[in-house]
Amino acid sequence: MPAIRLETKRVEKPWGRHDLWPGFDDVPEGGDPVGEIWFQAPKGVGEDDPDLLIKYLFTSEKLSVQVHPDDADAQKRGYERGKSEAWQILAAEPHATIAIGTRWPMTHDELRASSLDGSIEDKLDWKAVKADQFWYSPAGTVHAIGPGLVLVEIQQNVDLTYRLYDYGRPRELHLDDGVAVADPVPYVAPFQPRDIEPGRRLLAAECAFVTERWTSARSGTLAATHERPVWLVPLKGEGVLDGQPIGPGGVWLADSAVPFEVKPGIDLLVAYPGGAPNEALLG
Numbered sequence: 174m175p176a177i178r179l180e181t182k183r184v185e186k187p188w189g190r191h192d193l194w195p196g197f198d199d200v201p202e203g204g205d206p207v208g209e210i211w212f213q214a215p216k217g218v219g220e221d222d223p224d225l226l227i228k229y230l231f232t233s234e235k236l237s238v239q240v241h242p243d244d245a246d247a248q249k250r251g252y253e254r255g256k257s258e259a260w261q262i263l264a265a266e267p268h269a270t271i272a273i274g275t276r277w278p279m280t281h282d283e284l285r286a287s288s289l290d291g292s293i294e295d296k297l298d299w300k301a302v303k304a305d306q307f308w309y310s311p312a313g314t315v316h317a318i319g320p321g322l323v324l325v326e327i328q329q330n331v332d333l334t335y336r337l338y339d340y341g342r343p344r345e346l347h348l349d350d351g352v353a354v355a356d357p358v359p360y361v362a363p364f365q366p367r368d369i370e371p372g373r374r375l376l377a378a379e380c381a382f383v384t385e386r387w388t389s390a391r392s393g394t395l396a397a398t399h400e401r402p403v404w405l406v407p408l409k410g411e412g413v414l415d416g417q418p419i420g421p422g423g424v425w426l427a428d429s430a431v432p433f434e435v436k437p438g439i440d441l442l443v444a445y446p447g448g449a450p451n452e453a454l455l456g
Contacts, residue, residue: 196422274360
């Protein structure tokens with residue numbers, strides 16, 4: 174598999190929206206709101222269980238307060254990997270927020286009690302967010318996403334979410350598992366972004382996966398490999414990957430070296446598994 178465009182899966186959610194984002198069709202009048210769009214390889218093509226999963230999220234209400242296990246805790250429960258995730262904010266209404274970490278260190282007993290009585294909502298660190306911000310949420314971080322947001326979520330590919338609190342909605346909570354894997358402390362960003370070269374910014378590294386943002390018109394060879402495949406998420410502008418035009422609304426996956434041509438105005442996220450950044454990724 175040199176490079177493929179991933180297929181989209183629209184996921185309806187009560188907290189979703191009818192107006193989505195350029196590159197996606199809005200929900201027709203009377204249709205159920207869409208909360209997520211997933212990007213997956215076509216059946217029989219590429220990896221059956223890729224390391225990463227890319228989603229777009231569209232929120233009109235608060236999402237549940239939740240936490241995910243790290244690799245070690247997930248593997249104890251029979252999963253291949255844990256779930257760290259990152260969010261690239263594309264659009265934010267005034268006063269939009271995300272909760273990431275707690276306002277002060279809490280014990281696991283305090284976290285459980287606060288989740289049961291609902292006071293956890295006020296003990297989270299709700300941060301004002303705006304377009305173009307990037308947040309990396311390591312496994313174990315107690316978090317929630319607020320309303321009025323459009324964002325790209327990059328995550329380790331596992332369906333493993335423990336809900337601690339859901340604002341009274343009639344959905345299952347996972348207090349035993351969630352409290353056990355949570356690290357209920359104030360959030361500290363695990364990585365400080367830096368430029369690798371002009372127009373190529375390293376957003377997260379030395380974590381479960383690497384995320385970069387490319388904004389320069391530089392072409393070359395994308396040095397993807399089977400061991401470290403590369404996901405490309407165009408936000409603006411156009412380019413050509415392995416002979417295929419790329420642009421907003423799509424996600425492409427490459428697992429071998431392929432030619433990559435960009436045009437002025439390109440703006441895209443680049444993600445790949447493993448902690449160390451590959452500074453020679455674009456040759």
